[in-house]
Amino acid sequence: MTQSHDLYLAASRIIPGGVNSPVRAFTTVNENPIFIKKGNGAYLFDVDGNSYIDYVNSWGAIILGHNHPEIRQAIISSSKHGISFGAPTEIEIKIGNCISSMIPSMEMIRMVNSGTEATMSAIRLARGYTKKNKFIKFSGCYHGHADHFLIKSGSGPLTLGIPSSSGIPSSYLKNTLICEFNNIDSVKSILEVYGEDIACIIIEPVAGNMGCILPKEGFLTKIRKLCTEYNILLVFDEVITGFRVSLGGAQELYNVKPDLTTLGKIIGGGLSIGAFGGKREIMEHISPLGKVYQAGTLSGNPIAMSAGLSCLEFLKRKKVHKLISDKTEQLVNEIIYLAKINNIPLSINHITGMFSLFFTEKKVYSLKDIRKSDFKKFQKFFSLMLKGGIYLAPSAYEASFISLSHNDLEINKTLDIVNRSFKSL
Structure with a gap:
């Protein structure tokens, strides 16, 4: 990893920490980041x-x-017509309708960049x-x-051992209320006050x-x-789960309909993207229809829209979630x-296309449970897997x-390296 090391030193002189997003720094696994040259299929290839x-x-x-061929071709085809216009394009309508058809709770959608x-x-x-x-x-x-x-x-903040962040005015704290994941009593107690x-x-x-933490039943x-009882809006952040855990996201999987949904990641096919949407009566409060201002020069960028639409149409057409779930x-x-x-x-917690390993015998349902797992063992396991050619979070x-x-080839090789790594722990 000589070239990765040299690039990390060079990056550290111009980029804070040598990375443009904190968790890429490999801080808690006692490694230097790997600099990637290309990716293809299930594989990444570094500069070495x-x-x-x-x-x-x-x-x-x-x-x-x-580097999926359909998404790549969609990007190439779109780029031939221009990069960015700062004006409406037809493909924004197409991807909006596509998303809404797959997640019906999103009656109206606003595209953003992250x-x-x-x-x-x-x-x-x-x-x-x-x-x-206030919000919870x-x-x-x-x-x-x-x-x-x-x-x-x-x-990132948890990885770096920072419970919050400097630079946040104390006035923000009074309006952000914290509850414990999978603890409904913690929600009730806040709502009572x-x-x-x-x-x-x-x-x-x-x-x-x-990590991957599933909600307890109910x-x-x-x-x-x-939320209905207290006249509070329910917002599902499906930036990760949207189109990953099922075609209609976690809300389809658990049969719970939020008032608003946020999306990202998969809807861009690998390009920078985000979206939020929900009930029409709520979304019509967004400018220019309403008084809630939101804007973005690159929102609805045609290249990102093309990549995302290609990805979503493939998912819808091929019905891949059963295959990914089985894997x-x-x-x-x-x-x-x-x-x-x-x-x-x-x-191990897992759901379609997602998993997390915790070195503890206890089932993990919350942040408190994670903190009781063996982090030193995770560090060693990560390093062993990386040396074996397996790139985990x-x-x-x-x-x-x-x-x-x-x-099967990739999964069997992964299991072989897992077995070797376990024997070394």
């Missing part, structure tokens, strides 16, 4: 010529595999619509890096930024009922078996992802 079976997949954005833009805009809309200021989020759930979200958030002042509850229906349904089950069940025969305490607080391109 090493290849890796990729389970990061651009943090969930790549569901069909790297998941962070989507979630911060959804919160502003919820406040503008309800004329209330859940400890460990990450909704982007807007000021009011970086309070007991997940992913602040119920009349709360605009919305925002939640990752399947948490993907403190948890999301109970939150939906409480996930196969990988996870075999890892559990290998842990057992090697006497490794291990708990470089943090115990991140989910790993499986794409359609992960076939």
Whole structure:
């Protein structure tokens, strides 16, 4: 990894920490980041010529595999007509209708450029619509890096051991209320005190930024009922789960209909994108129809729209989720078996195309449970897997992802390296 090391040193002189997103720094796994040259199918190739079976997949954005030919062709075809216009294009209508047909709760949609833009805009809309200021989020759930979200958030801040962030005015704290994921009593207790002042509850229906944490049975349904009872909007952050856990997202899988939904990652086919949408009566409060302002020069960029529409149409046409679910089950069940025969305490959470490994015998349902797992063992396991050519999420607080391109060859090789790594732990 000589060239990766040299590039990291060069990057550190011009980019803070040598990376443009904190978790890429490999801080908690005691490694230097790998600089990638290209990706193809299930594989990444670094600047030193090493290849890796990729389970990061651009943090969930790549569901069909790297450099998928249909998405690549859509990008090439769109680019021939221009890069950006700052004006409406027909393809914005096509992808909007496509998303709405797959997630019916999104009656109207506004395209943006990132998941962070989507979630911060959804919160502003919820406040503008309800004329209330406070909102509830859940400890460990990450909704982007807007000021009011970086309070007991997940992913990068947890990886770096930072419970919040400097640079956030204390005035923001009073309007962000924190509950515990999978603990409905924590929600009830907040509502009993602040119920009349709360605009919305925002939640990752399947948490993907403190590892893959599934909701307990009935948890999301109970939150939906409480929101209706207290006249509070329910916002599902499906930036990760949207079109990954099922064709209609987590809301289809768990049969819970939110008032607003935020999306990102997969809807761009690998390009920068975000979207938020929901009930028509709520979305019509967005400018230019209403008084809730939101704008973006590159929102609805035709190249991103083309890549995203190509990806979504492929998912809809080929019905790939059963295949990805089967691959996930196969990988996870075999890892559990290998842990057992090697006497490794291990708990794995998984759902279609997502999984997380925790070195603990206890089932993981919340941030508190994760913190009781063996982080040093995870660090060593990550390093062993990386040396074996397996690229996992470089943090115990991140989910790993499986794409359609992960076939039996890749899964069997992964299991061989898992077995070797377990024997070395």
